[in-house]
Amino acid sequence: MTQNTSGSVNISAKEPIAIIGIGCCFPGNANSPEAFWKLLRDGVDAIAEVPEDRWNLNNFYDPEGTKPDKIRTRWGGFVDKIDEFDAEFFGISPREASSMDPQQRLLLEVAWEALEDGGQVPENLASSKTGVFIGIYSSNYLNIQLSVSDRPLATY
Structure with a gap:
């Protein structure tokens, strides 16, 4: 996909894509x-x-x-081991990590695994033509946190 001088997108242009790393958690x-x-x-x-x-x-x-x-x-x-998130590794405080959606924590871990799998050094990716594509479902954790009930917050 390219953008021409008028600002419109040309989706017929072909550009090479290389999948260089993958991470998953099923x-x-x-x-x-x-x-x-x-x-x-x-x-x-x-x-x-x-x-x-x-x-x-x-x-x-x-x-x-x-x-x-x-x-x-x-x-x-x-999925297993959702309680083993290494907040310090990602520069996240324990307090912030405890309120994060477990899917967001897993996303960080799997994205890092994909970089490692592809032999990529994250610091070298800044300003490069690199994309990260993610498949994820549901965002209901915030609703759980905001709901008024006698249930304590989940500590996954």
Whole structure:
């Protein structure tokens, strides 16, 4: 994609793209491209019952799905070690890290893994023609933090 002199974008232009690194974090302890491929190849079902250390499932589960603020499943895709975020490594205070969305913490870790996988030195990327493309879901953690209830903040 290029931009011409009039400021419009020319999407028909072809520019080379090189994927030089990858990082991932999937349920089923698939925390590398190789582990993810093995999970897929072996047909592993990475869906599991809500782990006890995540939340008390019985407080939120309604098998009929008719009660407000309840879930109707006991299962999900859960990633491991979300409580092992190294805030200091990323220059984040422990207090700030404890209020960050767990997905944001995982994003930082996986982006760093992709840089390492590609043999990239982050300091050398400033002002370079480098892009980072990210796939992520849901942003409901803020809603959980802001909701008025008797639930304590999750300490993932």
